[in-house]
Amino acid sequence: MRLELPGLFDLQVNGFGGVDFNAPDLTTDRVAVALERMRATGVTRCLPTLITSSLDEFAAGARVLARMSHTAIVGIHMEGPYLSPEDGARGAHPRAHVMPASVDDFKRRQDAAAGRIVLVTLAPEVAGAVTLIEHLAASGVRVAIGHTAADAAQIADAIAAGATLATHLGNGCAQMLPRHPNVIWELLAADGVAASLIVDGHHLPPATVKAIVRAKSPGKTMLVTDAVAAAGCAPGHYRIGGVDCDLREDGRVSLPGTPYLAGTRLTLDCAIANTVRFTGLPLDAVIPMASTIPASYLGMTTAGTAIADWDPDAYELRIRDVVPIST
Ligand SMILES: [Zn+2]
Numbered sequence: 001m002r003l004e005l006p007g008l009f010d011l012q013v014n015g016f017g018g019v020d021f022n023a024p025d026l027t028t029d030r031v032a033v034a035l036e037r038m039r040a041t042g043v044t045r046c047l048p049t050l051i052t053s054s055l056d057e058f059a060a061g062a063r064v065l066a067r068m069s070h071t072a073i074v075g076i077h078m079e080g081p082y083l084s085p086e087d088g089a090r091g092a093h094p095r096a097h098v099m100p101a102s103v104d105d106f107k108r109r110q111d112a113a114a115g116r117i118v119l120v121t122l123a124p125e126v127a128g129a130v131t132l133i134e135h136l137a138a139s140g141v142r143v144a145i146g147h148t149a150a151d152a153a154q155i156a157d158a159i160a161a162g163a164t165l166a167t168h169l170g171n172g173c174a175q176m177l178p179r180h181p182n183v184i185w186e187l188l189a190a191d192g193v194a195a196s197l198i199v200d201g202h203h204l205p206p207a208t209v210k211a212i213v214r215a216k217s218p219g220k221t222m223l224v225t226d227a228v229a230a231a232g233c234a235p236g237h238y239r240i241g242g243v244d245c246d247l248r249e250d251g252r253v254s255l256p257g258t259p260y261l262a263g264t265r266l267t268l269d270c271a272i273a274n275t276v277r278f279t280g281l282p283l284d285a286v287i288p289m290a291s292t293i294p295a296s297y298l299g300m301t302t303a304g305t306a307i308a309d310w311d312p313d314a315y316e317l318r319i320r321d322v323v324p325i326s327t
Helices: 028-039 055-067 103-112 129-138 152-161 183-189 206-216 268-279 283-290 292-297
Strands: 002-006 008-013 043-051 076-079 117-122 142-145 194-198 221-224 236-240 243-247 252-254 261-264 305-311 316-323
Touching (some): 008 283, 008 292, 028 043, 028 055, 043 055, 103 117, 103 129, 117 129, 129 142, 129 152, 183 206, 194 206, 194 292, 206 221, 221 268, 221 283, 221 292, 268 316
Parallel strands (some): 008 043, 076 117, 117 142, 194 221
Antiparallel strands (some): 236 243, 243 252, 305 316
């Protein structure tokens, strides 16, 4: 079945097509290559995501992204460094650079990014978080809760201060949690908080995706790829940001010889198809989660139209073209 959908919008992408946005040798030409390859998956707007690193490393990457006038880059998602230092909650973020929240540190990073940071993921329990959330909310930067071991009161304080999103809900928390209360239930129940999800079939089991989407409602759910440079690449062995990883035939990206995930090679068209399969929702209800909902969350719009073929029996969405072609 041939159909038209809005250009897709990815709030969280760390790299694509062999290009790592967090690499120290990032160039505008390499970012442009990644954006070109993302467009083939229907993505016409995105927030390149810079994760926890030193101020100098962050500033170098942010300056490259800020220099670009490419229409696909509508801002930067800063994930970290104000995250939980605990194993599990911290995920793949380097412990050495995780730090308390600081308005001064943020201002330096935002200056390096020429004001283009539009979304910050932080952990509410780190020192200084509430003050920073209030500062960000007042300056129009969206605040997401993630990579956290916060308790219920800390989450409530963060929401009261202006946090409005749970970053990749169900991931970025301790491997073992008390059945209740815990951070997942608290964020699920928070009416003022939307959720982003990594629906690659590896980060969240199908039943978890279905339950989260029902609890949050489709209108408050956004699909992200959280893709690393291996996205859009053939299976094999890669070195990404100084870390070796294996990309399997089934799409799993892992640290060699371990069960640990090292990001995703998910594409947003595939995330849409997976979400239809896992939730039983119609395609029409899922497409906005990867397009208009994240766009309007940021006060933006989608760009362009993607032409796609949808096979409802195989749950396969194939992007054929994106119009207009913009650069
Ligand atoms: Zn993350």
